[in-house]
Amino acid sequence: MSVALVTWQAPRFVTNVSDAELDIIRQLFVTLAAKYPRNVMRSMYFDAKMPLQPTGNIPEEAMRKIKAVLDWPEKAVSALAERSVFEGFVTPGGDQDPFDLFGILDANRFDLELPQAITSAYKHACSFITTTLGDTAAGEPEVLVMARSAEWSTAIWDKRRRMVSSALTVTETTADGQPSAMDVWLPDAVLSMTRRPSGSWVTERQPNPLGEVLIEPLTFDPQLDRPFGRSRITRPVMNITDHALTTIVRTEISADFYAAPRMMALGVTQDAFTRGKWQAAIDRWFAISKDEDGDVPTVQQFPQMTMQPLTDLYRMYATQFSGATGVPVANLGIVTDNPPSAEALFADDRRLVSTAKRQNRIMASSLRRVAQKIVRLRDASELTPELQRIDASWANPAFTSPTAAADALQKLSLVFPWLGESEVALEFAGFSQTEITRLLSDKRRGQTTNALSTLSALGKTTGAAAGDNPS
Template sequence: MPYGIDYCRNLLNTKSQRNRIRYQFYEMKNKAKDMTLVRNSQLDSIRSMLGWCPKAVDSLADRLIFKGWKNDHFNLEQIFQMNNSDIFFDSAIVSALITGCAFVYISLDDTDFPRLEVIDGCDATGIIDPVTNLLKEGYAILSRDKSGNTAKEAYFLPGSITINEKGKDSYTISNSVPYPLLVPIIYRPDAKRPLGHSRISRANMAIVDGAIRTVKRSEISAEFYSFPQKYVIGLSQDAERMDSWRAAISSFLQFDKDEDGDKPQLGQFTQQSMSPYTEQLRTFAALFAGENGLTLDDLGFVSDNPSSAEAIKASHETLRQTARKAQRTFGACFLNVGYLAACLRDDYPYQRRQFYLTKPMWEPIFEPDASTLTLIGDGAIKINQAIPGYFGRENLAELTGIEPGEVPTTGTGGEADE
């Protein structure tokens, strides 16, 4: 029995606010909460930002490059190519990494060909089937007005879509697809949270807030560092008071003796050091890098000695494992998109098990350099000597990410055939 559109609306309202906060961190629009000691109306105008959360998302998303399909018996490649596949895959992956789950709305265009639209987790939700990772029912906000209110919404059930548009009567579109035409794209799902986890975790947000406060304190201290505080002792009470700004920037100050022949004594407070803030910011960077499989070089703390390609790959081992996990999950989700789109295109309710031979293919997470290609070639030769034909054109292309060139055919005389 379906839960209904009202239940799905309330479910989206409970989740969308948290997702909007994550988008604020990704877009660097978040404002870190100041500690009580540094709260001041004159200091509120100082806004400090850090691009660490976008770095955590983009460093993983940029390495997830979808290549195509193996054993594509249902011609899924055509569906994705006709929907700007380069933009589609990147948009779905980035949105899923930010909110934990993005959604793909499948419909027919004017030529009755499947149309794929990515909807972020702030505007869509649903009841998921944990076995297939497809929805039992879904809800999505398709458009909003200038005030941000819902202008067009859709409620998805197997075989039908109900559209509610502001100022118009609702209508239902029927289809022969066995699942709702709203497909989740999930990052790191588990049994407790089948709709996944966000790359911008609570730990990441807390670390970034602490780092932003550190940057803000350093900017405040920089003012005192640039203009250290000075003092005068023994100045006569009858002396004319000097403007503080003129005293701070003047290159020459004159003080006369009083009638008793006494003269004032000048002094300067110890200048504040900026080193503690640099060390504290570096500590926050180390914590953030550890949470996301990055290095300090990725966050702007460049090391003196540049690393080789193998050293960079070794330092990003955690990121590589995370990318492998994401490839497996996203690959299954994109196959679900292709499966339902093929059902809609052919107007036939295919069974999901008919697509079990179709496998997603990805580009290598780290592009191999010349030395890596040499090692792969040497290893392939030795393995083929032990097991003839073990390495061929296809699996070497998957390993290196380089498509094989045309192999010239030769005649019996040793010359190339015309």
């Protein structure tokens, strides 16, 4: 899609909306147009499609011929997104499937949608999750849950109520990237807008039974003056990537000179290089005749250049990038001679793990509200105290070896003997939610079998005793 979105004109003629709603639509539209170019730029860096920045020292012809790419911005996003693994909704009572959410989440492929929404949030500062009643006659789930990219969505934040007051999501575009359909999310209605060829917009209203905007943002590092967060692909990240990419180009150009050392010949005739200087540099045998005065030519080689300074410069940019993002240098392709120890690996990941834990708590707040909206839409109910206590469960973002986890769990069980009977112990040991469910199911099955065996043995014993004493 083209960056030409900034030339969009806010809708002027919209049917079936009030003047106040039209003002909100225009405000949202202007915000979307203002944020779009920057979001597209971050997408280009994420996809390693950013253009080479001219340096003035490298000829433009060489810059055009060399196709260099660098995936560091993608690593800044994915390294953190991989540690935000959602395992499901839980309640203080420890229910496996509170409020029967599994069916709706599975119908919406939430296990596939949410990781994409998290990645998009880290890429563009935020993403959005919308919930609305689905058209079951058309094959949609009872409650439709969809992830929306900030590249084509925007919202207005209500600071007093700490929630979204209105939002806009583009759902369709024309071949040249102009919006042709979009949804506007308001507290009392959802407006489905379609653009006519004349430029006017036709609106279809759908009532909102909850009385609050059916959209929740997933944000990275929200702040008081930036409630929708900031991108992991920051200005320092883009600047460092530009310099590192230029270093790759310089290294590629220098490699050609490094492969063919420069030579100098004194006292040769003009036709000594009839086959060309490049051919003379790569020939295995090279013969030069005496000059017209009979003197033997002098051939010398300039000192061989080294690529070490460029390698050191690239390593320096990798260190700067690691400092700006928390991504370990080893993940950027910088290999050290001595493999790091387990303690060193833990120290390198410490900042990333801390950021992931903080982010999981932030996103859990939004996911709780998503779950609450799903239940309230499905059951046409109010927000109950039990529903308020629902929470999101995440996998441990830190890698812990099974041996270390088992040793720590054993020591904790000595202090807290009841810990071994808790599901938290299984989570601490590193089991996934699916594995925990299967383990508990096997445990219950084993307990049932043991109980039946005990009852059967007790029945036989009672019967034998009754046979020995007929009275």
